[in-house]
Amino acid sequence: MNEEIDVLALGMATPLGLSSRATLAALRAGFAAHEEIDEVEDLSGESVTACRLEQPDPGSGRIERACFFASHALTELLSWQPWTSPPAVFLATPEPTQAQDFEAATLWTSLCRSFGHTSLASTTTMLPFGRAGLFHALAQARAQLCAGTIDLALVGGADSLVTTEDVQRLARANALLGKTNQDGLIPGEGAAFFLLARRGARAAVAAIEALALDREPEPRNTGAPPRAVGLTRAFAQVRVNQAARPDVVVTALPPQRWWGREFSHAYLRNAALMPEPLVTVAPSVALGDLGAAAGAVALGVGFWQLHPIVPRRGRTGLERALVYGCADEGTIGVCLLRSPRTNSEVS
Structure with missing residues (x-):
């Protein structure tokens, strides 16, 4: 489903x-x-x-x-x-x-x-x-x-x-x-x-278009190098169900080398899913590691990528944001956030 x-x-x-x-x-x-x-x-x-x-x-x-x-x-x-x-x-x-x-x-x-x-x-x-x-x-x-x-x-x-x-x-x-x-x-x-x-709510301001869960067989807390098996699979699940490329990738992860390499591996194996050119946003660079709040804050940041905070004539928000997060113990989640089909601004 x-x-x-x-x-x-x-x-x-x-x-x-x-x-x-x-x-x-x-x-x-x-x-x-x-x-x-x-x-x-x-x-x-x-x-x-x-x-x-x-x-x-x-x-x-x-x-x-x-x-x-x-x-x-x-x-x-x-x-x-x-x-x-x-x-x-x-x-x-x-x-x-x-x-x-x-x-x-x-x-x-x-x-x-x-x-x-x-x-x-x-x-x-x-x-x-x-x-x-x-x-x-x-x-x-x-x-x-x-x-x-x-x-x-x-x-x-x-x-x-x-x-x-x-x-x-x-x-x-x-x-x-x-x-x-x-x-x-x-x-x-x-x-x-x-x-x-x-789906179909009149007051919708965005939609979760696709969602995938997976698990990394050798997660970060094992000390193994990043192989991105689980993240690759999760991205592939979203790719099968998506209608178009996202415009931006938002990560819930801190800017550490292990996570960066994991994403690089999964990105190269799912290039057809990713924005072209690649645009990434990492809230943790400015906000730090948010623990259990990281995924929710990343999704919130993804939402505001779709809606200009200050609407300007001729300037619209993006259409889709790919948001993902990984736990140290190996749990992985990915979702594709889409702007409403009306493309109306959020007031």
Whole structure:
């Protein structure tokens, strides 16, 4: 099954902006959320870098910070498209090996208290696949929407990797970008959510045209070199179902060599799928590694590639964006996002 589903609304919050428009405006202006974390040193004794918002308090925990960004993202989404009864919820959460101090149920309970159970369903389906979790959430939502089990789905993710404890843990593991690891990552935080419906919704602002899930047999956390077997297959699945080339590729991955080589292999094996010339966007360059929120933020960035933030005469958005994400443990997801056939601007 590869039926289309419609996107009715979205909301996104990051350290660069507490709405999707603010975030995208900052990204397009070339801003980055990098700041030095003086209270943590890497193995060389230097201060480390993270993409962290000073609000909430830097000493707050991972769930509290994730909830802060999720609240802003959901507030924006509700301003686009309120509902009368809560939609079914599908939430991307961290991979089990990266879920220290992250209780997804606690996160959702806190959000329900903030918004009320009339706005948010009290239960949610958790997809513990990190950067690839959003695509699994999309797949489950699509299956239930197309089966008629549900009428609306709320899909997204929220995470924060910048608490003092998390940054210290990454520093001890020499996982951070710095003198002792020039291919390390910069941790980040954020959230994004999407309201989805079956194909044919009048208020659609985009559509998920194709979706593919796969798994890398020898993922990054095994230490094996990137062979891109799973990503090649996932791209090929999308290629079979696509109507036209995408205009841009948006990745949920941090700018590390392993991920870059993996994409290069999969790209060369699926050149007919890719934009010509190749255009890629990596939100993590400015926002850091967003953990379980990475896929959702990448999809949000992909959406705004289709719609000019400031409409100008003679200037239209792109038609399609290919969005993908991979988890350290090997889970992979890819989707093709298409602008609505009316090509109307988002107001």
